[in-house]
Amino acid sequence: MPAYNSAETIRDSIASVIYQSYPHWRLYIIDDASSDNTAEIVHSFCEPRLEYIRQERNGGVAKARNVGIKRANGIYIAFLDSDDIWELDKLQQQLVWLENGFDIVCSNYGVFDTDPKKLFTVRTYPEKLDFSTMLRGNCVGNLTGIYNQQRLGKIFQKSCGHEDYIMWLELIRRTDKVCCVQRLLARYRRGGNSLSSNKVKAAIWQWKIYRQHLKIGIFSSLYYWLYYVVTAIRRSLIFRFEK
The missing domain is CATH 1.10.287 (Helix Hairpins)
Incomplete structure (x- = not known):
């Protein structure tokens, strides 16, 4: 979870991870040199599965995510920005597919402005995804994506504007075992x-x-x-x- 001056939103984002029905996770929060009280809010959570990493200089979202990718040593890597929200069974639902042979799993997701309960649209994608489909546009919402790093390796993001898209393209190039869960498993906050x-x-x-x-x-x-x-x-x- 990259975070930069996220005091207004990060509490709900962290809570959506802490209260996951699947308990075996570790959350890396990379504070990209915030100047507000983001750190204070993060430290208010007495949660041993949460690791806070402070960057002394602001390097942008791709570099912040890469710090987390490098640090993560579990079987799977997932992503969540500090203003977005996971549904409480997000990981549990996706692990069913991962443990049945899929290397990359994403899902449909809702989009909101300020109130996560008030969605104005739901982004839906095909259940079966491949490289050709991804070339037509990013079907993996970064807040929904999770992949098996033990099988596919670590792919670091490039600072280019569509950093997450390039990462998912490179990952999908390595496997044909990709699916999109046909359920809303996350909520994306649309910026203004x-x-x-x-x-x-x-x-x-x-x-x-x-x-x-x-x-x-x-x-x-x-x-x-x-x-x-x-x-x-x-x-x-x-x-x-x-x-």
Whole structure:
């Protein structure tokens, strides 16, 4: 769990992990040089399964997550940002699939503004996922993803705007045992800075992922990029309608 000036939201995020029905977890909170009372809130939890790691300099979310990835030594690695929430049976539900041979498991998730109980949409994805499907757009919400690091190894995130997407692409390249649980197992807090200019930046990042990171040919990149753009526009229109 990367955290930067997360005092307003991190308490609920931590609680959603502590009260998981599955008890055998360890939560690494990487404080990315916060200047508010994030640390005080974290330390208010008397929880031995929680490990707080303070970064002296702010390095961004990818570097903060990488500190946690490096530290984690369990069979599985999962992710949760400091403003998002897991459903209380999130890990238990996913472990059923992991223990039945799947290497990567994600799920559908809800989206909210300020009140987690008031969802304005639910993001749903196909149950069966593969590399080609992922190239059309990220089907693994980072707050829902969990993978077997003993079988796939550690993949560290790159600071590029879509750092989690590249990580999941690289992981899915290593296995065909991937599934999306067809249940809402997490809740994503939508930020208030999702301006159209950010949509343009996201589209540029997506193009660079195809061409620079994955080294995909120009015509295939164009096909996947256009699919991504159309999907993003469609979701934006649905969001405005539901609001």
